[in-house]
Amino acid sequence: MQGADADVVRAALDSGEPLPGTGGFAGDLGDTLVRDVLGRYPLFVEGDAPSPGPLAEADWSHDPTDLEAPERFSAGHVRDADGTRSVWSLPDLSPYENRETAVAAVREAVEGRIDDVDSEGLAIAFSGGVDSALLAARLDAPLYVAGFPESHDVEAARAAADALDRDLTVVELTHDALERAVPELVAATGRTNAMAIQIALPLYLTAERVAADGFDRLAVGQGADELFGGYAKVAKAPDDPRVQADTIRGAQREVVATLPDQLERDVLALRAAGVEPVAPLLHDDVVRSALRLDDAMLVDGETRKWALRQAALGSLPETIAMRDKKAAQYGSLAARELDRLARQAGYKRRMDDHVTQYVESLAPEPPSFRRRDAR
Structure with missing residues (x-):
C-alpha cells in the first residue's frame, strides 16, 4: 500500500469517509485493491486479468510498464471478490460562514x-x-x-x-x-x-x-x-x-x-x-x-x-x-520551444495537432496504456 497505513485505509473503507486525513493511497489490502478519491497515487491492472475477484500480485502495479496491457484503475474505486465499484466521492461541504x-x-x-x-x-x-x-x-x-x-x-x-x-x-x-x-x-x-x-x-x-x-x-x-x-x-x-x-x-x-x-x-x-x-x-x-x-x-x-x-x-x-x-x-x-522543434521537423501548424504528431515521431514505439480506466 502506497501513501497511507493499511489500517487507515480499511477504516476509510468501512466508514465510507473519502478524506480520512491522508495524502492519498493506492494498493492492495490483501484481498481488496483500492485507490483514493483523488487518485494521488497511480494504480494499474492487467487488461486481460479475470474479473470479478481478487487479483494476483502479477496482475496489478503502481508502474504501468510492469504490465503487458495496463489499464488505469479509477480513483475512488475498490476491487474485491464482488467486482470493481466506486466507494468514495468528494463530499459536498457547506461553505464557511465568513x-x-x-x-x-x-x-x-x-x-x-x-x-x-x-x-x-x-x-x-x-x-x-x-x-x-x-x-x-x-x-x-x-x-x-x-x-x-x-x-x-x-x-x-x-x-x-x-x-x-x-x-x-x-x-x-x-x-x-x-x-x-x-x-x-x-x-x-x-x-x-x-x-x-x-x-x-x-x-x-x-x-x-x-x-x-x-x-x-x-x-x-x-x-x-x-x-x-x-x-x-x-x-x-x-x-x-x-x-x-x-x-x-x-x-x-x-x-x-x-x-x-x-x-x-x-x-x-x-x-x-x-x-x-x-x-x-x-x-x-x-x-x-x-x-x-x-x-x-x-x-x-x-x-x-x-x-x-x-x-x-x-x-x-x-x-x-x-x-x-x-x-x-x-x-x-x-511549450513554445517544443512547437518550434515540431515545425523545424516538418510538422507545420496547418497540420492537425502538429505537436502531438511530432511527439509520436520521437517515441520509439506506441505507448502500451489503454485510453480508459479499468472498471
Missing part, C-alpha cells in the same frame, strides 16, 4: 501539512508563485526551477528567491534536452498528447537534476490551482465554455475532478526521473478546507486563489503571495 473563518482554516491546513514534511533528502520545485513559495518559506530544502533563458518562470523564481533570501538552482532547458526527454516521458507516462508532454517536460527535467544532485524527494505545489480557483476558466464561470458549471464553486469541482488524470502523469514522470513527489497541498485536510470555499473566497474580482493568497500572507511577503504566474509549460517556454 471570510475570516475561511482564511484561518485554509492557513491552518496548509501550514500544518507543509510543516509536517520531513526535509531529509528533499528539494523543492520552485517557480516563484504562491504555491511553491509557501513550500520554500516553510521547508529547509534547496530550490530548483527549470526554464529556457529569460523565461518567465526563471525570472520570477529568481526574484522570489531573492525576496526569501534563498539560493536557487536554475535548470536551463535546451532543445537537445527536450528531444531526449520526450520519448522518455512517453515511455513512462503512456502519453503522447502535446499538452500532457509540454506540462511534464519542465517537471521531469527539474527532477532529473534534483536526483543527480543526490535528492530522492521533490516537493511540488500540485493541486493548488484546482482546489483554490487558480484557472481563468473557473474564474469566468459560467461564461467560459470550457466549464459546464454555472458557479465558480461548481467549476472548481469540475477541475478538481481532473486531478486523477493529471496526478498520474506527474507522479509517473517524477518517478521516472528518480524522485518521489511530495505534495502537501493535496493532503485531505487542505482538500477539505478548499471544498468549503464559496465563489468569492475562491475568486475575488480579478484575484484568483483569493483564500490561499490571504492565508499565505502569514508566511510570504505580499509581493509573492499576490503574484500571478503562468502555467509551467508556458512560463518555462517548454
Whole structure:
C-alpha cells in the first residue's frame, strides 16, 4: 500500500469517509485493491486479468510498464471478490460562514501539512508563485526551477528567491534536452498528447537534476490551482465554455475532478526521473478546507486563489503571495520551444495537432496504456 497505513485505509473503507486525513493511497489490502478519491497515487491492472475477484500480485502495479496491457484503475474505486465499484466521492461541504473563518482554516491546513514534511533528502520545485513559495518559506530544502533563458518562470523564481533570501538552482532547458526527454516521458507516462508532454517536460527535467544532485524527494505545489480557483476558466464561470458549471464553486469541482488524470502523469514522470513527489497541498485536510470555499473566497474580482493568497500572507511577503504566474509549460517556454522543434521537423501548424504528431515521431514505439480506466 502506497501513501497511507493499511489500517487507515480499511477504516476509510468501512466508514465510507473519502478524506480520512491522508495524502492519498493506492494498493492492495490483501484481498481488496483500492485507490483514493483523488487518485494521488497511480494504480494499474492487467487488461486481460479475470474479473470479478481478487487479483494476483502479477496482475496489478503502481508502474504501468510492469504490465503487458495496463489499464488505469479509477480513483475512488475498490476491487474485491464482488467486482470493481466506486466507494468514495468528494463530499459536498457547506461553505464557511465568513471570510475570516475561511482564511484561518485554509492557513491552518496548509501550514500544518507543509510543516509536517520531513526535509531529509528533499528539494523543492520552485517557480516563484504562491504555491511553491509557501513550500520554500516553510521547508529547509534547496530550490530548483527549470526554464529556457529569460523565461518567465526563471525570472520570477529568481526574484522570489531573492525576496526569501534563498539560493536557487536554475535548470536551463535546451532543445537537445527536450528531444531526449520526450520519448522518455512517453515511455513512462503512456502519453503522447502535446499538452500532457509540454506540462511534464519542465517537471521531469527539474527532477532529473534534483536526483543527480543526490535528492530522492521533490516537493511540488500540485493541486493548488484546482482546489483554490487558480484557472481563468473557473474564474469566468459560467461564461467560459470550457466549464459546464454555472458557479465558480461548481467549476472548481469540475477541475478538481481532473486531478486523477493529471496526478498520474506527474507522479509517473517524477518517478521516472528518480524522485518521489511530495505534495502537501493535496493532503485531505487542505482538500477539505478548499471544498468549503464559496465563489468569492475562491475568486475575488480579478484575484484568483483569493483564500490561499490571504492565508499565505502569514508566511510570504505580499509581493509573492499576490503574484500571478503562468502555467509551467508556458512560463518555462517548454511549450513554445517544443512547437518550434515540431515545425523545424516538418510538422507545420496547418497540420492537425502538429505537436502531438511530432511527439509520436520521437517515441520509439506506441505507448502500451489503454485510453480508459479499468472498471
